[in-house]
Amino acid sequence: AQRVTQPEKLLSVFKGAPVELKCNYSYSGSPELFWYVQYSRQRLQLLLRHISRESIKGFTADLNKGETSFHLKKPFAQEEDSAMYYCALSSGNTGKLIFGQGTTLQVKP
Amino acid sequence: EPEVTQTPSHQVTQMGQEVILRCVPISNHLYFYWYRQILGQKVEFLVSFYNNEISEKSEIFDDQFSVERPDGSNFTLKIRSTKLEDSAMYFCASNRGQYPEAFFGQGTRLTVV
Numbered sequence: 001a002q003r004v005t006q007p008e009k010l011l012s013v014f015k016g017a018p019v020e021l022k023c024n025y026s027y028s029g030s031p032e033l034f035w036y037v038q039y040s041r042q043r044l045q046l047l048l049r050h051i052s053r054e055s056i057k058g059f060t061a062d063l064n065k066g067e068t069s070f071h072l073k074k075p076f077a078q079e080e081d082s083a084m085y086y087c088a089l090s091s092g093n094t095g096k097l098i099f100g101q102g103t104t105l106q107v108k109p
Numbered sequence: 110e111p112e113v114t115q116t117p118s119h120q121v122t123q124m125g126q127e128v129i130l131r132c133v134p135i136s137n138h139l140y141f142y143w144y145r146q147i148l149g150q151k152v153e154f155l156v157s158f159y160n161n162e163i164s165e166k167s168e169i170f171d172d173q174f175s176v177e178r179p180d181g182s183n184f185t186l187k188i189r190s191t192k193l194e195d196s197a198m199y200f201c202a203s204n205r206g207q208y209p210e211a212f213f214g215q216g217t218r219l220t221v222v
Contacts, residue, residue, distance in 0.1 A: 034210075043113075044152075044200065044213040086152065094165040095140050095204060097211060099152040 006100035023087030132201030
């Protein structure tokens with residue numbers, strides 16, 4: 001079964017602390033994985049995808065096929081990073097996304 | 110920057126009534142999607158639409174649901190006879206192809222009373 005799991009509903013850190021948002025997936029083929037972010041009162045938007053291997057707003061994510069993980073990391077959290085983060089997997093040839101439950105990141109001053 | 114637009118932002122309807130949720134995808138996009146998010150739950154795929162037909166649908170997308178692209182710009186989701194459990198945030202999304210990033214609308218909150 002295709003599934004994305006984000007084990008933490010809420011992650012609360014202080015400004016300047018490192019952040020790691022966990023994501024594990026279950027997929028039988030070669031997955032394409034994404035992180036989407038939703039800031040307060042804004043729409044879902046793409047943060048990054050594994051295939052591009054880029055860093056956006058200081059965030060990186062590495063696909064680990066052995067551990068079936070795609071954790072999102074940032075070395076120094078900022079208050080403006082507070083948002084809901086969704087890990088998602090692109091499944092099949094229609095481009096549909098399978099989402100995890102989401103993790104709320106709260107960065108305290 | 111082009112955006113996916115959804116209307117209305119909030120709709121309240123009585124159980125058993127028909128509702129139509131509207132979306133205007135980004136103009137050069139080819140793939141269109143509807144997702145929903147029941148309060149406190151994950152975002153769930155409903156349906157994908159390509160080349161004027163449904164390309165994939167989930168188990169949730171039963172006979173009560175239908176989609177249409179009536180005029181080449183709007184993309185609508187119709188729920189024929191709403192149930193209380195249809196209350197959710199409904200998101201429209203579009204993308205240029207199968208794998209590039211999906212752009213999401215701001216969502217329509219549907220409340221069935």
